[in-house]
Amino acid sequence: MMAASKKTWGKLAKLTLVMLMVGTAVLSGCSSGSGSSTNASDGDSGSNDGKQVTLKVEIFDRGNTPKPYTITDSYLTRYIQDNFGTPNNIKMEFVPVPRSEEIKKLNVLMASGGNVPDIVFTYDTPTFNRYAEQGGLTELTDLINEHGPNLKEFLDEDAMSYGQYMGKQFAVPGKRAFLGKYSSFIRADWLEKLGMDVPQTTDELYAVLKAFKEKDPGETGGKVIPFGMTIEPAQYDPLIWSFIQPTTEEQKYTLLQKLGANDYPTLLPGFKDALQFFNKLYNEGLISRDFSLDEDKKQLTQDVTNGLTGFLTEDYPNMYYADGTYDTLLKNQPDAKLTPIDPFTNSEGKHAKPEYAPNGMYIMIPKTSQHAAEAIKYLNWMADPDNLLALQNGVEGENYEMVDGIPVMKTDAPQEVIDRLYNSGDIAIIANGNFVGDETQNREKLTTNFPEKFQDLHRKAVEISATDTFKPVNFDRPIEAEAKYGTNLQAKYEEMIVKTAMAKPEDFEKTFEATMKDYMVSGGQAILDERTKVYQEMQSK
Amino acid sequence: MRGTVYLRRYWQLYALLVLPLVYFIIFKYGPMWGVQIAFKDFNFFQGITGSEWIGLDAFREVFQTQDFYKTLRNTLMLNLLDLVVSFPAPLILAIMLHELRIQWFKRLSQTILYIPHFISWVIIGGIVYQVFGTQSGMINNMLMALGFESVPFLTEKNTWLITYLATGVWQSAGWGTILYLAALTGINKELFEAAEVDGAGRFKRIWFITLPGLKTTIVTLLIINLGNMISIGFDRPFVIGNKAVMDYSDVLSTYVYRTGLESGQYTLATVVGLFQAVVGLVFILGANYASKKLTDESII
Numbered sequence: 001m002m003a004a005s006k007k008t009w010g011k012l013a014k015l016t017l018v019m020l021m022v023g024t025a026v027l028s029g030c031s032s033g034s035g036s037s038t039n040a041s042d043g044d045s046g047s048n049d050g051k052q053v054t055l056k057v058e059i060f061d062r063g064n065t066p067k068p069y070t071i072t073d074s075y076l077t078r079y080i081q082d083n084f085g086t087p088n089n090i091k092m093e094f095v096p097v098p099r100s101e102e103i104k105k106l107n108v109l110m111a112s113g114g115n116v117p118d119i120v121f122t123y124d125t126p127t128f129n130r131y132a133e134q135g136g137l138t139e140l141t142d143l144i145n146e147h148g149p150n151l152k153e154f155l156d157e158d159a160m161s162y163g164q165y166m167g168k169q170f171a172v173p174g175k176r177a178f179l180g181k182y183s184s185f186i187r188a189d190w191l192e193k194l195g196m197d198v199p200q201t202t203d204e205l206y207a208v209l210k211a212f213k214e215k216d217p218g219e220t221g222g223k224v225i226p227f228g229m230t231i232e233p234a235q236y237d238p239l240i241w242s243f244i245q246p247t248t249e250e251q252k253y254t255l256l257q258k259l260g261a262n263d264y265p266t267l268l269p270g271f272k273d274a275l276q277f278f279n280k281l282y283n284e285g286l287i288s289r290d291f292s293l294d295e296d297k298k299q300l301t302q303d304v305t306n307g308l309t310g311f312l313t314e315d316y317p318n319m320y321y322a323d324g325t326y327d328t329l330l331k332n333q334p335d336a337k338l339t340p341i342d343p344f345t346n347s348e349g350k351h352a353k354p355e356y357a358p359n360g361m362y363i364m365i366p367k368t369s370q371h372a373a374e375a376i377k378y379l380n381w382m383a384d385p386d387n388l389l390a391l392q393n394g395v396e397g398e399n400y401e402m403v404d405g406i407p408v409m410k411t412d413a414p415q416e417v418i419d420r421l422y423n424s425g426d427i428a429i430i431a432n433g434n435f436v437g438d439e440t441q442n443r444e445k446l447t448t449n450f451p452e453k454f455q456d457l458h459r460k461a462v463e464i465s466a467t468d469t470f471k472p473v474n475f476d477r478p479i480e481a482e483a484k485y486g487t488n489l490q491a492k493y494e495e496m497i498v499k500t501a502m503a504k505p506e507d508f509e510k511t512f513e514a515t516m517k518d519y520m521v522s523g524g525q526a527i528l529d530e531r532t533k534v535y536q537e538m539q540s541k
Numbered sequence: 542m543r544g545t546v547y548l549r550r551y552w553q554l555y556a557l558l559v560l561p562l563v564y565f566i567i568f569k570y571g572p573m574w575g576v577q578i579a580f581k582d583f584n585f586f587q588g589i590t591g592s593e594w595i596g597l598d599a600f601r602e603v604f605q606t607q608d609f610y611k612t613l614r615n616t617l618m619l620n621l622l623d624l625v626v627s628f629p630a631p632l633i634l635a636i637m638l639h640e641l642r643i644q645w646f647k648r649l650s651q652t653i654l655y656i657p658h659f660i661s662w663v664i665i666g667g668i669v670y671q672v673f674g675t676q677s678g679m680i681n682n683m684l685m686a687l688g689f690e691s692v693p694f695l696t697e698k699n700t701w702l703i704t705y706l707a708t709g710v711w712q713s714a715g716w717g718t719i720l721y722l723a724a725l726t727g728i729n730k731e732l733f734e735a736a737e738v739d740g741a742g743r744f745k746r747i748w749f750i751t752l753p754g755l756k757t758t759i760v761t762l763l764i765i766n767l768g769n770m771i772s773i774g775f776d777r778p779f780v781i782g783n784k785a786v787m788d789y790s791d792v793l794s795t796y797v798y799r800t801g802l803e804s805g806q807y808t809l810a811t812v813v814g815l816f817q818a819v820v821g822l823v824f825i826l827g828a829n830y831a832s833k834k835l836t837d838e839s840i841i
Contacts, residue, residue: 104802110585110586111585111586113586126804126805127805130585130805131585134584134586134587135584135586136585136586289675289676289691290670290674290675290676290677290696292696292783292784292785293670293674293695293696293783293785299674483804484804486804487799487800487803488800488804491784491787491799494784497784498783498784498785499784502785518607521607522606522607
């Protein structure tokens with residue numbers, strides 16, 4: 001007995017030792033491996049022309065790569081290697097970053113120094129500003145002048161200015177093809193049933209919502225949600241902005257609060273009226289009761305597809321994808337009609353709504369990169385119209401046909417041909433949307449990507465999203481308080497909407513005061529002060 | 542001389558400790574090096590050593606923030622309520638299981654009770670919305686079908702608190718029984734038999750034998766729980782919470798996530814982390830001291 005247990009002990013100890021030794025071997029193997037690779041890249045940095053260099057490019061991984069591809073080895077990555085990499089003696093390497101934790105992962109990569117890709121990007125303005133401010137990015141003016149003629153032409157000065165920090169070019173901004181943002185949608189078949197006209201103003205819309213609630217034209221058995229709401233900008237933004245009073249240039253500069261990527265009207269005249277209206281809608285049961293829980297539009301989509309929702313506002317294309325919201329609704333209720341409308345009106349009778357800034361993401365080259373020139377060459381190659389066409393639309397005759405100068409995707413192409421382009425948006429980083437020609441052609445191209453039966457509806461939604469829009473305000477320098485308090489204030493802003501909406505009407509005033517005060521002390525005041533100061537400096541110049 | 546004989550004989554025992562020690566040094570003590578960024582204006586690209594010292598500026602800033610006090614209060618409140626509600630639950634459950642005589646039923650119940658522990662909070666959050674939602678939640682659908690008013694389980698702060706605590710009990714009570722059940726097997730069976738012969742009923746036996754037998758375990762767990770008073774898991778308040786109940790659901794961990802990670806202010810996040818660690822240490826030492834005085838049981 002004793003002997004046996006002693007033997008086991010001995011065995012265990014030996015096993016532990018072996019494991020330890022293996023562990024150390026692996027560890028040292030790793031470190032020596034990475035050591036040699038650094039040496040190799042050091043060798044590259046000598047940029048002697050005969051030697052192949054490796055260009056590392058970040059790529060979003062959305063976990064949707066179709067077989068047989070992998071995120072780092074797909075049709076498009078091979079296309080880039082063959083058409084840009086190999087001819088220039090550059091080995092392309094794509095570094096996947098999960099889309100959902102993009103900023104966190106990027107922070108880690110940036111802090112790691114040597115391992116960071118040569119091309120990184122983000123949509124997040126504060127992140128870009130922080131990198132630039134802390135001196136982590138390569139200044140690009142000279143490089144673009146030398147290596148980026150196509151790039152300069154493609155982006156033009158307006159878009160290019162969005163990549164500047166304190167007057168220095170620290171990023172190549174992606175360019176947005178179409179700036180429209182929101183449209184509204186209504187169940188036209190419900191209107192017909194009630195004999196009501198399409199609402200043209202906010203008041204008319206309110207009457208329609210009331211009728212939806214009381215007469216339940218969709219026969220939902222009391223489950224009707226007249227106005228589908230969530231706690232996402234696409235649902236509350238159009239409503240709120242329609243209450244904002246006409247503002248002077250100065251008010252726009254000083255009173256807007258840019259949190260994250262969007263301008264928020266927290267301090268503009270009319271904001272309180274918007275919340276008051278919100279409160280009325282909620283208390284009369286006209287918007288989704290649980291909208292404060294719906295942070296990803298899941299419940300909203302479910303309610304629309306189940307035919308419970310009468311009206312909603314959304315990002316303009318979101319209803320009409322194949323197998324998308326409307327398509328699914330039709331499967332449940334073949335007679336349903338979900339039509340784009342533009343009902344919200346402001347005090348001037350306009351359908352005022354925000355549009356996107358002309359820039360897409362910030363494409364950056366970390367300061368530690370040894371291959372900044374190659375990186376710009378790559379972006380310049382991408383900016384060539386033919387190359388961009390190939391990256392966004394694939395092969396003519398297989399993926400698309402040219403119709404009136406617009407590459408129209410072939411929906412009947414074999415799946416493996418369609419799969420070639422599964423992440424073209426994440427590959428063609430300098431363009432947000434398709435650039436195929438002039439503004440009208442670009443818009444029409446948007447529409448051709450949708451199923452034929454929905455194209456007329458989509459065209460209408462596109463048009464609405466671009467009606468009476470106003471541009472975001474752009475300062476020539478970042479507002480530090482916005483970088484610092486932005487994320488927290490976004491949460492406060494949403495909290496304000498939720499709480500004032502859900503308060504009893506008699507408590508509205510009190511709730512508004514309390515949440516506004518909380519917002520102001522949590523950074524709102526700091527942003528206001530800094531914007532006012534910067535505006536005055538701009539004026540006095 | 543005796544030392545070497547001892548070592549030669551028992552070196553295996555020491556060798557076995559090497560791996561855990563290495564683990565602690567690398568993953569627990571190593572990162573403490575980074576605590577210094579609480580006193581520095583952390584710059585990403587200069588790294589920890591390259592950043593400039595700013596003294597206690599960051600602490601001053603944190604202690605002037607209203608949100609810090611709100612989240613601190615919520616953290617303490619949620620933890621305290623959790624202690625009151627969730628701490629006794631596994632104890633009661635374990636005693637109930639212990640009293641069962643049919644083995645297969647006992648095992649089956651144990652397994653069923655453990656399962657929630659293995660479900661991630663993200664999934665529990667989804668279930669909670671489906672069950673407790675005001676408009677389309679299962680329970681409210683039933684209430685409304687029976688003609689009652691719907692209850693805002695998730696969107697009114699006081700009812701939310703009950704939902705939060707109840708899901709906590711549901712998720713962790715079963716798993717918490719393990720330690721108690723293990724301790725219960727250590728109680729001498731003869732005590733129960735003798736008590737039964739002497740005419741002690743079931744409740745008397747529980748009161749005079751089972752509970753005293755569990756005293757050490759209870760005190761140990763209580764001390765550990767008190768030490769964790771100031772720190773709170775991220776997932777549960779983040780997933781179960783929502784914008785309507787931020788007054789209660791916003792806690793230190795979610796605050797650190799928002800300001801530290803999402804806004805990239807690592808210095809502020811570290812300050813809060815350090816604060817939590819120091820207060821946590823005070824709590825645990827205090828609880829340990831009190832317990833030593835009162836019950837003679839302690840863990841340090």
